[in-house]
Amino acid sequence: MKARVHVMPKPGVLDPQGKAVAQALASLGFKGVGEVRQGKVIDLELTETDPALARDAVDQMCRKLLANTVVESYGIELDT
């Protein structure tokens, strides 16, 4: 089973990478771009076949390693 995790800065948390992207896009001449937020995406290959157990395991991975839950939120998608 494959899992995809998105880790994004929480709303209100400063996102210097997103700001840098927004400024670079503006300086390249792209108009009409508002807020930009940049995060991480992590694709995992799992041997677990039960979706509920897989989601639990990935949730634990997010809390222990992948996301800093003080300033980042995460989302999990399973590709069964």
Next chain:
Amino acid sequence: MKARVHVMPKPGVLDPQGKAVAQALASLGFKGVGEVRQGKVIDLELTETDPALARDAVDQMCRKLLANTVVESYGIELDT
């Protein structure tokens, strides 16, 4: 309109971040984790309302700034 861009290392391209995550997960005791790939996700707020034009614009942004198409592939999702 909102757009989400995923930028991932192409298959076959070394991904040291993904490898580091896989090793860290293993050392934390998570079993059954195979290949891990890490990429970027960029959320953009666009004033463009036409989906086709928005996709074209974001595609240009990917080619010019967001992705290094030699070693990275990208995908665009529009939230209309």
